[in-house]
Amino acid sequence: MAKKVALLQGNEACAYGALYAGCSFFGGYPITPSTEVAEVMSKELPKTGGKFIQMEDEIAAMASILGASLTGAKALTASSGPGISLKQELIGYACIAEIPCVIVNVMRGGPSTGMPTGPSQSDVMQAKWGTHGDHPAIALAPASCQEIFSETVRAFNLAEIYRMPVQVLLDEINGHMRERIEFPEPGDLEVVDRQQATVSPADYKPFDDSQGDIPPLASFGSEYRYHVTGLNKAADGFPTSKPELVDAEQRRQLRKIEANRAAIEKNEEYLIDDAEVIVVAYGTISRSARYAVDVLRKEGIKAGLFRPITLWPFPEQRMAELAGQAKAIVVPEMNLGQLILEVERVTRRVCPIEGIGRVDGEPITPAQIVAKVKEVL
Amino acid sequence: MAFDYEQYLRPGKLPHIWCPGCGHGIVMKGLLRAIDTCGLEKNNTAIVSGIGCASRLPGYVDFNTLHTAHGRAAAFATGIKMAKPEMDVLVVGGDGDGVAIGGNHFIHACRRNIDMTYVLLNNYIYGMTGGQFSPCTPTWAKASTTPYGNPDPIFDVPKLAIGAGATFVARTTAFHATQIDKLIAAGLRHKGMAVIEVLDDCPTAYGRRNKFRSVVDMMKRLKEIAVPVKAAAHMTPEQLEGKVLTGILHQEERPEYCEQYQQVIARAQGA
Structure with missing residues (x-):
């Protein structure tokens, strides 16, 4: 159908x-x-x-x-x-x-x-x-x-x-x-519902990490009653300032992401395998970048596009790998240099990295990207 | 038989953080009696607060409790009530939390007439941060940030609530302990936004700076300034100078917000 x-x-x-x-x-x-x-x-x-x-x-x-x-x-x-x-x-x-x-x-x-x-x-x-x-x-x-x-x-x-x-x-x-x-039909795309608490209400702790870094969140109005606060808290949800508990909680929260990067990160790569110049672009500007890559290829320049769809966590490992094969990296973005800072950090600047910043309310054009690639090569 | 408070208190969470002489404990006891009187179910009740001394109350009581960010309690509570209208939703908090940083949320919750009960513990001061003046600190009173006296006029919380559209508005004081639960219970039974202001004392951050020699003096003041709204009807403006009206100050019927939204759902679904 x-x-x-x-x-x-x-x-x-x-x-x-x-x-x-x-x-x-x-x-x-x-x-x-x-x-x-x-x-x-x-x-x-x-x-x-x-x-x-x-x-x-x-x-x-x-x-x-x-x-x-x-x-x-x-x-x-x-x-x-x-x-x-x-x-x-x-x-x-x-x-x-x-x-x-x-x-x-x-x-x-x-x-x-x-x-x-x-x-x-x-x-x-x-x-x-x-x-x-x-x-x-x-x-x-x-x-x-x-x-x-x-x-x-x-x-x-x-x-x-x-x-x-x-x-x-x-x-x-x-x-x-x-x-x-x-429009996707129901079932075409994965839909994940909230993990439900399975312990008895008396044993429920909203931040109990004994079964993993992501404890189930029970619903208000169910048979589970608990306390929520913006203060640093212990596993039971009540405030604590015990150094070891605060430290463990803060590290667990970051670990939720760090330990699951592979499941969260999502990138698109276009003509990247033999690319000598890699354009790193995201969102709307990745569309200009893709067009620019096509233009450059027609001119015999081996350009490719790396498009992070997940910006945070930033795809550190893949970006670093790609930098190893590139002669140069170009980062067009509608700001004065933000994601380029991550590109520079994770690639340790093994190749020249040039940004194209634009903050005049107009999009970065393919022509701008083509010109910059030719300039850096 | 004496009222069993412990059935509503979380084991192991006392002692509370409140100073000796603070009236917040009196209000908490009144709140629990009111909840008991109205037969609210623990699992079906959410108590939401912001930041400050009074906002620590939810941590001690055995319900669904949410200690939010400074001033934001009414907005969180609105989300809970809208998403699950069958729940009983209460907000507790202080004067600075409720009508300074949270003032916008407070008046709009009143305007919507969403069915929740807001108990505002007005102790005239920011206690937790050490005694800075709030929108309820009396003019020319002393606070840590008004060393020459407070030049600001005050918010009259009930007038603010009535003006903003709350359909049940009451006031009492921490001295009038037996009235606290009666007014909160009446607020809980009322369909719509109920605001109960409880004038309270803060001996540590307010009393010491303002020549109250003891907590008893502060309680005596609460006793002396309170005039029941019925008695006030027979008093002259001169006699009412420096007094505050207590009791149910305003009550009206007006469509409740979640019920109004049910009509939106019915219209959207073509009923």
Whole structure:
């Protein structure tokens, strides 16, 4: 049977991906260029018995999805620049209290109000380091509308599996761009539901790591009762300042990601095997990069594209391997040099690495990338 | 027979962090009596707080408890209630938490008239951080950040709640211990946003700076300033100078938010 197809904006595809994943709660606040996510959710969620709420501010939107998630709901919020800055307080809360949720950031120019309708990729480092304290981070950067749908589904899966907030990084271009999308049928894409507690209510501890680094999260309103706090806590969820317990907890939270990199990382490689120049690009700009690689190949230049879809954790090992075969690496991104810092760090600069930064509200063009590759060779 | 508080207290979590003479324990006991009176089920009840001395209360009591970030309790609680309307949701917290950093969440929870019960313990000060002035610190009172006296006017919490749309608003004090549970119980029974302000004492961070020689003096003050709302009807403005009204200050029926959203669901599903 032919799949259902539609012409959708990226933001709309994101919302439908969330619904496919089983999202039943959206808490939001209006902000350009993310608002279509909220608009679709406000229309579609009540049809499924889910809940949409427009909160009084960005912080409240983030708080509402954490409250909802604690009752067992798969919960989503969407925002951009200034809104994401405001949400950082409670993204940190989600990290320490280990509450699954998905945060969509349709990146726009900044800092501050910046360029609300201009595309940007300047929140890459914020997605990793935005909230205070050491904490794990997962951030996904899809490039097309179809991929926005499927990566949003994956974001929910990762949030539930690793019991933490997951960010989906779109930008004003792929958030608003319309493309043909085929709706996956139920079962086409994996959907992971939250691991349920199996111990008796009397024995349940929300952060009990005796069975592994990711303890099951019981739902409020079930037969399990427990305490949640933003303070450093012991396995039973109650605050502690015992150095050995605090240290163990913080290290466990980072280990959730470090020990599972292979399962979380996802990259696309295009004409990479014999590539002498590797373009590292993500999100919308990876599309310019792919076009540029084709142009360069036609001219006999061995160019290839490495496209991290998972930005955090950064694909350190694969990037380092690729650097070993390359004569040069070019990193185009709509910021003044963010992911390039990771590329430089993990490759130990074994070859020349050049960035192309653009923050004028216009996308990086294939011609810019072609010119830079020729310059570095 | 004496009320059995221990049935609602988590074993091993006492002693609490509150100072000798602090009224928060009186309020916690009133809260537990009210919960008992209304027959709330432990598994079906969520108690949410923000940050501060009063916000440590949920850690001691045996329910679904959520100690959130500073000021954010009402917004977390809104998420819980919306996602699972069958749960009984309470918020507890202090004055700075509730109406300074959490002021926006507070007024919007009132506006929505979402069915939750918010017990605001107003001890006039930021106690946990050592006594800085809050939006409820009386004008010209002393705090660690008002060494020359507090130039700020105060928020009248019940007026704020009524103005913002809460449909049940009451006030009492930590001195009036037997009224605390009655008002909280009435708030729990009320369908919609119920706000109960309990005027409280902080001997450590407020009393010492403001010439209260003892906790007893602070309690006497709470006793003296409280005027039941019915008695106030027969008093002149001069007689009411410096007094606060206690009891149920406002109650009305208005559509509750989660029920309103059920209508959204019905409309979306074409009913």
